[in-house]
Amino acid sequence: MNEEKKEKQLQVVPFKGYQLPEAAQEMIIKANSDFNWSEKATRSDFENPNNEYYVMFDQKKAVGYVSLQHVLDEASITIVYIDASWRRQGLGEALLQFVIAQLQARGLLHLFLEVRAGNTAAIKLYQKVGFQQIAQRKNYYHNPQEDACILQMNLKEGETR
Known part of the structure; x- marks a missing residue:
């Protein structure tokens, strides 16, 4: 019951980097540091007009x-990215489904991503929402060294018009 209450309060808001509220910027900077991205690189991404962010909020958090x-x-x-205290509730899948629907509505044709070959949980999630592996990059990641799986989704497949 408590989980249901949480889900009803969740909202996803799309932003360009320059539009991000401070709370979202702080979370993104912290999360990106877990992926070895510097704060400087992240703030630079906020200024790139081609970058978009779909942020999930629980009220203002x-x-x-x-x-x-x-x-x-x-x-x-x-x-x-889903905050560790919110994981295992299906929020990653819900967030991806929202993003996919938004991109389809805007007429985008293809969606790509890279993931560590050993990240089987993420790969399963991506396949569940419709991604297919199209290539593998040998030794792409470092610390630890690992291959990258390149996944693609055709955003027009299954669309009814």
């Missing part, structure tokens, strides 16, 4: 986000 780069008719997801 940012609890997760998807960041992506959008150019012409395709986008590349750079990070899917």
